[in-house]
Amino acid sequence: MAYGYIAKLSEKVERKHVRYNNRYGIAIAADLYTANDVDKSKKYPAIIVGAPYGGTKEQGPCVYANELAQRGFVVLTFDQPFMGESGGEPRRVSSPDMFAESFSAAVDYLGVKVPFADREKIGAIGICGSGGFAISAAAVDVRIKAVATASMYDISNVREMMDLNEQQIYEMKKNLCEKRWKDFEKGEPEYIPAFPEEPYPNAESLPETDVITNEWNRFYALPRGHHPNARGGFTTTSNLAMMQFKCLDYIKEISPRPVLFIFGDVARSRSFSEGAYEKANEPKEIYIVDGAEHIDLYDKVEKIPFDKIDAFFKENL
Numbered sequence: 442m443a444y445g446y447i448a449k450l451s452e453k454v455e456r457k458h459v460r461y462n463n464r465y466g467i468a469i470a471a472d473l474y475t476a477n478d479v480d481k482s483k484k485y486p487a488i489i490v491g492a493p494y495g496g497t498k499e500q501g502p503c504v505y506a507n508e509l510a511q512r513g514f515v516v517l518t519f520d521q522p523f524m525g526e527s528g529g530e531p532r533r534v535s536s537p538d539m540f541a542e543s544f545s546a547a548v549d550y551l552g553v554k555v556p557f558a559d560r561e562k563i564g565a566i567g568i569c570g571s572g573g574f575a576i577s578a579a580a581v582d583v584r585i586k587a588v589a590t591a592s593m594y595d596i597s598n599v600r601e602m603m604d605l606n607e608q609q610i611y612e613m614k615k616n617l618c619e620k621r622w623k624d625f626e627k628g629e630p631e632y633i634p635a636f637p638e639e640p641y642p643n644a645e646s647l648p649e650t651d652v653i654t655n656e657w658n659r660f661y662a663l664p665r666g667h668h669p670n671a672r673g674g675f676t677t678t679s680n681l682a683m684m685q686f687k688c689l690d691y692i693k694e695i696s697p698r699p700v701l702f703i704f705g706d707v708a709r710s711r712s713f714s715e716g717a718y719e720k721a722n723e724p725k726e727i728y729i730v731d732g733a734e735h736i737d738l739y740d741k742v743e744k745i746p747f748d749k750i751d752a753f754f755k756e757n758l
Contacts, residue, residue: 445499445668447740453477454510456503461554463522463546465539470526471519471547472498474510479557486562486758487515487555489547489585493739494535494570494596496661497525497670501568501739505750508742512751515558517547525670533632535679537574537597537686544578548585562586562758566750568739569710570596573688576717579698580691587757589701589750592738593714599683610684617681624678635673636661653709660736689717696722701753703746705733726753 450456457473479485488509490502502518509516521540523529544565552560564587567575572593579585595602600610624630635654640663641647647658660666661673692700700721702714706729718727728749730738737744 445497445670446503447500447666447668448504448507450503451507451511454507455479456506459550459554461546461550463539463542464549465522465542467522468528469519469522469543469546470498471517471550472503472506473555474506474516474518475557476510476513479515481557484557484559484562485513485515486564486754487517487551487558488754489544489551489563489565489575490516490518491544491565491567491571491575492518492521493568493592494594495524495671495673495675496569497668499525499668500666500671504740504742504745505566505568508745508747509751512747514754515551515555517551519543519547520670531630531676533675534630535675536682537577537688538682540571541574541577541688544575544585545582548582552584559758560584564588564754564758566591568592569735570594572713572717573597576692576695576700577688579700580694583698585698587699587701587754588695589703589753590714590717591703591745592705592708592710592735593702593717594710595688595713595717597683597686597688598713599680614681614684617678620678621681630676630678632676633674636667636671638669638672640664640667656709656734656736660739666736666740689720692717692720693722697724699724699726699753699757701726701728701750703728703730703738703749705730705735705737705744708733708735708738710735
């Protein structure tokens with residue numbers, strides 16, 4: 442297994458590392474997956490896969506790409522700017538606008554630099570937080586012909602996620618703005634990682650935490666999903682950006698292109714997909730995975746509904 446990738450690459454698949462710039466001139470590090478027997482004189486439908494919020498291309502996206510490339514798709518995974526192997530300073534800054542733009546930058550690359558990718562048949566999959574960013578991108582980028590989300594988290598919905606009243610929202614803004622002064626004086630923004638540099642050996646050795654943090658730890662803090670470029674969270678003041686931008690504001694404008702929302706029946710995040718489904722116009726679809734929690738759709742190949750994903754994109758691309 443190549444360093445840092447959480448899943449073994451199939452012998453039937455080729456993975457090529459590529460780099461290109463987004464429209465802000467920031468270098469994006471990406472992986473291009475194709476079947477070994479791909480005929481590069483022909484054109485194939487392409488899918489862009491975005492990582493969970495704070496994750497990297499070597500985690501969940503490599504699992505999806507490895508499978509979908511075998512099913513006849515050209516697949517592109519990427520690290521967000523300021524993250525992983527992509528460019529951008531300072532590191533680990535979060536910007537919903539920039540993260541949505543990454544899907545469009547991937548479309549740019551596929552449509553111009555990959556001649557065997559059919560630029561008229563490009564779709565997107567957003568895992569966890571990338572679900573919201575993929576929706577935001579598709580709402581304005583009509584080149585994205587179909588969108589699927591897996592265990593979607595609308596990270597830009599920070600007010601509702603934290604269940605804040607008006608006074609609490611004000612106090613949060615005040616504290617974050619005070620932090621900006623401290624960051625400026627220091628010369629770099631504060632970043633507090635959530636996960637260790639080295640993974641815990643097993644679930645039994647994880648520290649006792651609340652149930653939600655424990656779930657993240659069971660992926661990011663264990664060999665199952667640990668990656669040195671995915672230590673969890675972003676710079677502290679990044680939350681200010683999430684209070685200015687709503688990923689789902691224009692979700693209705695994706696129509697008449699289709700959206701598929703995939704989530705587990707026991708996932709704590711299912712309300713995000715259900716809420717997005719209500720906001721979207723037709724054509725739209727929900728697919729519920731029995732017995733799956735949120736993180737199961739990151740890497741559990743026996744639970745990720747690849748047959749459904751395959752059928753959705755082959756029908757709509």
